[in-house]
Amino acid sequence: MWGESLSLALLAILALLLLCAAANDLHDRTIANGLNIAIALLAPVYWWASGLAPWPDMAIQLGLGAAVFAIFAIVFMLGGMGGGDVKLLGALALWLPLLSIVQMLIVMSIVGGVLTLGMLAVHKLRRASTELEIPYGVAIAVAGLWVITERYFNQFT
Secondary structure, X not given: OHHHHHHHHHHHXXXXXXXXXXXXXXXXXXXXXXXXXXXXXXXXXXXXXXXXXXXXXXXXXXXXXXXXXXXXXXXXXXXOOOHHHHHHHHHHHOOOOHHHHHHHHHHHHHHHHHHHHHHHHHHXXXXXXXXXXXXXXXXXXXXXXXXXXXXXXXXXX
């Protein structure tokens, strides 16, 4: 009972941190390292509260987080994503099982595509001469919120 309450409280904190990351990215086009660090450091507390065993459960979560970070670090190196976005994805992946990560990436892609098209349209209508910067942290945050709340609001799971 106590562990379940702590898990829910930690998920609420994660949701707030994701909202802060989205707001920062919208405003400054950056995601603060402090937010990413907080998300990453709270993940082991969430694992413990959720009853994950150190081996293999926690090791799997670490591996998933590292794999997501590594994959998107390559995307960053190719110029497709900002560094804060990569760190946010890696930190968020520490919280999620594999299937939820896949769901998050699908939702992130859809939301990111819609966000990009919308911002591109506004950019063209304004005839802006500056380079278009997409606050992809918004898409990551929306996808993360989608995945962490789905189990509580979807009656079919």
